[in-house]
Amino acid sequence: MKIIVLMLxxxxxxxxxGARSPSPEPSPPALPLASAPLRVRLADLGTALSNEGFKMRxxxxxxxxxxxxxxxxxxxxxxxxxxxxxxxVGLADGKAKLTVFAPDxxxxxxxxxxxxxxxxxxxxAETTGQYFxxxxxxxxxxxxxxxxxxxx
Numbered sequence: 796m797k798i799i800v801l802m803l804x805x806x807x808x809x810x811x812x813g814a815r816s817p818s819p820e821p822s823p824p825a826l827p828l829a830s831a832p833l834r835v836r837l838a839d840l841g842t843a844l845s846n847e848g849f850k851m852r853x854x855x856x857x858x859x860x861x862x863x864x865x866x867x868x869x870x871x872x873x874x875x876x877x878x879x880x881x882x883x884v885g886l887a888d889g890k891a892k893l894t895v896f897a898p899d900x901x902x903x904x905x906x907x908x909x910x911x912x913x914x915x916x917x918x919x920a921e922t923t924g925q926y927f928x929x930x931x932x933x934x935x936x937x938x939x940x941x942x943x944x945x946x947x
Contacts, residue, residue, distance in 0.1 A: 830885060833857075833912075833941045837883040840913060841943055844879050849945035857941045860884070860891075865931035870944065872920040877947045881915045882930050884940045890933035891940070898924035 834855065841851050860866045872878060884891040893916040895903045903926070905916035920926070930940055 830939060833883040833885055833939060836913060837881060837941050837943055840881050840883075840915065841945060844881070844945050847947075849877070849879060849947045851943060851945050855941055855943050857939065859937050860930055860932055860940050861937040862932050862934045865929045866940070868928045868930075868942065870926050870928055872923070872926045874920050874923045877917070877919050878944060879915055879917045879946075880928050880942065880944045881913070882940055882942045883913055884930075884932065884938050886912065886932060886935055886938040890935075892931050892933065894929045894931075896927040896929065898922060898926060 837855070845851060856868055858866055880893050880895065882891055882893055891912075891914040893905070893907070893914045895905055895916055895918055897903050903918055903921075905918045908915035908917070914930070916928075928942070928944075930942060932938060
């Protein structure tokens, strides 16, 4: 259990270190890292999957996603390993969709999980190679997102 807590802390701490040194002149508003509530919801889902034997990757990815402009992340997966990709989005309606594409470009069949503000996709890699994960929203304004993946 201590290892799981340490892995969670190691995954969340890089997102928390977004502090900047003070500047003598005002700086323009910057896009912040994913908010703490997003990271907490994501960590809760990751912990539940960790209890099933999955191990979290050592970092979180965060950014902003707009309707009609999906964000993509390249990940290297190994044949036969089981993976869960989890995302938390900061939208009032919480409609997000994760799609995984195989190295040959076709969409991979996944086991999907949806909760308000959360989306998850589970799969077993058919081949070793570079896969692409796409996160998109169903509509509405731009929203922050935070993403992690687990493997077994």
